[in-house]
Amino acid sequence: MDESHTIWIEKYRPQKLADIVGQDEIVERLSSYVRSGNLPHLLFTGSAGVGKTTAAVTLAREFFRDSWQMNFRELNASDERGIDVVRNQIKQFARTTPLGDATFKILFLDEADALTTDAQAALRRTMESYAQTCRFILSCNYSSKIIDPIQSRCAIYRFKPxxxxxxxxxxxxxxxxxxxxxxxxxxxxxxxxxxxxxxxxxxxxxxxxxxxxxxxxxxxxxxx
Ligand SMILES: Nc1ncnc2c1ncn2[C@@H]1O[C@H](COP(=O)(O)OP(=O)(O)OP(=O)(O)O)[C@@H](O)[C@H]1O
Ligand SMILES: [Mg+2]
The missing domain is CATH 1.10.8.60 (Helicase, Ruva Protein; domain 3)
Structure with a gap:
């Protein structure tokens, strides 16, 4: 790509958890998941541009290493194609067997606060049904828009400005x-x-x- 057209927020997006600045406590706790080889469902909340998506992607990279692209999927809950499509994609991804030596996959659902209460209720059931083969990372700007039953199933990380x-x-x-x-x-x-x-x-x-x-x-x- 022509250098002058490179967008710096992509060019300089941290590739490792340790390169994320200003979120030390969160980075430390996410790194401990990598060391332990296990992960609960996670809820990342906080304002725009503070490292939520970056943290999810770098966590998956370090967790799965060579097989991260096979075992990690990013979906946007506010996808214009509609929640049914997203719901089908979530189920499809969550229920298939992890690849390589991974014991589960990670599904990253961005803008989860765009989901209606009904859609969140369905998501909650999916999270329960497929918890053995899939961990969810939800990202949102306002955790108050996420229904309690989902919040209670996740470790919550509040990213500060x-x-x-x-x-x-x-x-x-x-x-x-x-x-x-x-x-x-x-x-x-x-x-x-x-x-x-x-x-x-x-x-x-x-x-x-x-x-x-x-x-x-x-x-x-x-x-x-
Ligand atoms: N803590 C951080 N350390 C280093 N760079 C960061 C950090 N947070 C954000 N950035 C930079 O800003 C860009 C956007 O960050 P990111 O996509 O992680 O934000 P976000 O919290 O997911 O925001 P949104 O709520 O808008 O989705 C990244 O590509 C990166 O370049
Ligand atoms: Mg984001």
């Missing part, structure tokens, strides 16, 4: 890799714009970098 220190750390890392100079006022502008959302921070950096490799605050504000 990222601290200014965590945002600075990641922005510094990317700036270094892209050979950018970030003036202190530009860094503060990025932190201010991001409001704890790393996706916003990285997009602000990429936007400013189009203007110049020597970035000051006016360039950051120019594109947001």
């Amino acid at each position: 990222l601290s200014p220190a965590a945002i600075r750390e990641e922005i510094r890392r990317i700036a270094h890799r892209e050979s950018l100079n970030i003036r202190p006022d530009a860094m503060e502008a990025i932190v201010y714009i991001a409001q704890g959302d790393m996706r916003k921070a990285i997009n602000a950096l990429q936007g400013a970098a189009i203007i110049s490799r020597d970035i000051d605050a006016t360039m950051v504000y120019a594109i947001t």
Whole structure:
């Protein structure tokens, strides 16, 4: 792919749990699942751009290693094709045997709070029926929109908005890799714009970098 068309939030998406910044407690607990070789159903909740999807994918990679793509599936609950399609895909994936030496698969259901109460009730039954062969990771912005019976079947992880220190750390890392100079006022502008959302921070950096490799605050504000 032409380098100038690469989206940095994808280019720099952490590939390992340890590369996720600012969510140390969560990363530590997820790593302990990898070490133990077992996993409960999980519910990831928190605002946008704080690492929920990244955590689910990196967890699956480290859990299954070479067979992660065969044993991990990501579905979006707000898929425009409708909940029936999603429901069928969930069942289809959950009931088939895990591959390689995996004892179960992982199904990652993004935007689970988009499911209606009825759909969640059906999901709850699916989670129970196929718990032997499939673990679910649900992701949502608001855990209050997930019905209690599902919440009680999951270990719940509340992702916090990222601290200014965590945002600075990641922005510094990317700036270094892209050979950018970030003036202190530009860094503060990025932190201010991001409001704890790393996706916003990285997009602000990429936007400013189009203007110049020597970035000051006016360039950051120019594109947001
Ligand atoms: N904690 C983090 N450490 C490093 N990079 C992060 C972190 N959180 C987010 N990012 C960056 O932001 C991008 C988006 O993150 P991710 O998709 O994990 O967000 P999310 O929490 O799932 O958000 P949404 O609620 O919008 O789905 C990632 O590709 C990554 O580049
Ligand atoms: Mg996500």
